[in-house]
Amino acid sequence: MDRRLFFKQLYIVSVFNILILLIISRTYSNFLIDYNDFFYSFYYVITTLSHFIFIGIIPLLLGIGVYFISKSQLVSKIFFSVFSIASLIFLELDAQIYSQLRYHLNPLVFNLVFGKRASDTFQFSNSTICLALLYLMIIIAIQFLFYFLSKRIVLKMNNLHIKKTSILFIVILLISNLIYAWSDVNFYRPITQYRNVYPIFFPLRAESLLVKLNLVDSLEIKKNNSINFGSSQNSIKYPLQKIIAEPKKEKKNILFLVIDSWRADYMTKEITPNIYNFAHKCQVFNNHRSGSNMTTGGVFSLFYGIPATYYSAFTNIKKSPVFINEIQNQKYDLGIFGSSTLENPAFNNNVFSSISNLRLFSKGDTPSERDNTITQEWMWKINQNKTNPFFGYLFFDSAHGFDYPKNYKTVFNPSLEQVDYLELNDNYNPSKLINRYKNSLYYIDSKIGLVLKQLDAKNLLKNTIVIITSDHGQEFNDNKKGFWQHGGNFSPYQINVPMMIFDSEKAPQQFNHLTLHYDIIPTLMNSVLGVKNAVSDYSVGQDLFNVRNRDWFVCGYNQKYSVIEKNQITNIYESGLYDVVDLKLNNLNKEINYEIVSKAFVDVNKFYKKRSDEK
Structure with a gap:
């Protein structure tokens, strides 16, 4: 297949996978507080689209990168498919964990659930295991379907408007990040809540720049930052004083x-x-x-x-x-x-x-x-x-x-x-x-x-x-x-x-x-x-x-x-x-x-x- 047609095929498969990601995203949406106004609704739409589209195009970019390294469409397609399947499984697993524990899948959670002797703590029923395997098989089968459909679409449609959709994606991604940057320094909860709810969500933060431009109240920022308890210190002083004891004659x-x-x-x-x-x-x-x-x-x-x-x-x-x-x-x-x-x-x-x-x-x-x-x-x-x-x-x-x-x-x-x-x-x-x-x-x-x-x-x-x-x-x-x-x-x-x-x-x-x-x-x-x-x-x-x-x-x-x-x-x-x-x-x-x-x-x-x- 011609290289341009091959890239278009990967692009279309990515679009299909992004639709699945957007369906999964509805799980996270259930845990957002709806403030029921136009500004919030606008931000919800552009952020949900831009964030999950971004997750969806990562396998595409990796697949294209592998192609330029290997010069093989087969190798590129295999890598792209593996990355796509992995992203879909990761997001569905994260959504299920978040819906019950309000924790995203991270090394700590992964170790607790799947780590050494994790079965001592977490038990999964046979039906749950079967459903997980069924989901995996369905995702793999769907990838074959997507490839079949994408090949037919590529052959029938000459113009997929890739440049226009890419520009639109970049614009809404930029708008979403700018809104978040403003909300972050103003501690505007309707917007900042997304950082805790959406997975692997790292929006733009520009506190220093906005302070220099006098666009925010620096005293209010200092006041709110005082609640950040995180400590970068590794040195522990525990106990504060040496323990001194006079043991009882009759120990209990x-x-x-x-x-x-x-x-x-x-x-x-x-x-x-x-x-x-x-x-x-x-x-x-x-x-x-x-x-x-x-x-x-x-x-x-x-x-x-x-x-x-x-x-x-x-x-x-x-x-x-x-x-x-x-x-x-x-x-x-x-x-x-x-x-x-x-x-x-x-x-x-x-x-x-x-x-x-x-x-x-x-x-x-x-x-x-x-x-x-x-x-x-x-x-x-x-x-x-x-x-x-x-x-x-x-x-x-x-x-x-x-x-x-x-x-x-x-x-x-x-x-x-x-x-x-x-x-x-x-x-x-x-x-x-x-x-x-x-x-x-x-x-x-x-x-x-x-x-x-x-x-x-x-x-x-x-x-x-x-x-x-x-x-x-x-x-x-x-x-x-x-x-x-x-x-x-x-x-x-x-x-x-x-x-x-x-x-x-x-x-x-x-x-x-x-x-x-x-x-x-x-x-x-x-x-x-x-x-x-x-x-x-x-x-x-x-x-x-x-x-x-x-x-x-x-x-x-x-x-x-x-x-x-x-x-x-x-x-x-x-x-x-x-x-x-x-x-x-x-x-x-x-x-x-x-x-x-x-x-x-x-x-x-x-x-x-x-x-x-x-x-």
Whole structure:
């Protein structure tokens, strides 16, 4: 085929693929706040067209580039087809992930879902796998159809108006970027929201130029930029002061029983009967929040007592928590039993990084099998324990995977036979899914019941501090905003979790003041381990029993987090943008509370070295 005709054929195939990309783009459009005016509608049209056309022409440009290198139409066509198929698969996968988690596909998300032992955390049903394979085959088949149609079109149409359409594309792309650049420096939310919603969207930003031209208010820019919590510093100063402790003569055992994805209102007599009955012997905190809406940040905040905005910085240098260091110093016998792998998320490189010969994964093909494994192995360990006080961490994962054993006699019916995550949308009726979730919690409760029964039978409860809680909550589109499971927002459904402590020296009691994951380690460090330092040396929390009123706290992970207040949530995005919503995620269209956000800035930068520290 003539070279010009060949390029035209690739161009037409690209146009067909762009139409598919625009269809996929409708998924993202559902998560844009519609401001219902002409300017917003105009920007939506030109930006959606220009952005997804741009994604669609990347395979075309790469294919043409390969042709000039190889001089082969066949090689060029193969590369072009592979790039086109890859872009369509990537965008569809990203759209599905974003619709449920509000995260775009990036190295972190990819590693969590597809990385090492990711199946410990994420399970995909056979129907989901079959649908994915079917989608792949359809995309490949469609490419053949597009080539067939493009060949006929090329032979029948002499003028495809490529130059005119290219000029039009460049014009709308330029207009879209200029509008964004103006909106960015003026913090005009209807436009800047696109940067968080659309994938691989990197619009023009021209703050310095617009300031020089006196087209914007530089003081307003400075004020708004103060909320960008991102830190480029790699130096950590944690703890702020050396930990000093006077260990107790009679050391108490410490046991953490953590249930993945356990929402606060599902600790009931019906769902978790063993825990519910045990709670009558505990100090129960009814208004408790995790430090994050996902496992990574939830477990981090639990053991460090600081926001998980430090997660990557601490992981990169394998900085372990002062709590773990102290129990090692005091010769505790450690038992770390994670149902899901400790490599993904990489708790072996932060929370438990100081522990040698760390048990990284559990035997079993399903979460329920692994939950059973950690229960049996822990109980065996307790039977072997002789003299040293013990520290135990059991992390149960069945509720995260909506899992329980085959032929398990379910209590909550009808229960969904198999979870298909692709079905979770605004129109999905979650009643059967919720029953499956309740059954998985009921199963976990039975395992925790065995653990508690053993401690009681061996007369160990009287000298053991037992903490029962979760890493984060679980949502079933409760706010009718299209959010499912966790990791997507910071509403109460995703961050409120059960929390109780058993201490035989304390009378059972119910507390209703606001408590946080940040408070657990300070409480144990002071009352159990005899640490003399001020809490502020190593944590942003306080003693759990301190009823001091809190107006706000930071919740999140790395650069996706929020400042939570009593009646509103200020979401801070990695891009530096923000929005303010109420607790039901309705947009409030208001400015942030700069006084509170400035205080939050201190918390998320407190343990980075200052220049004065390095002199």
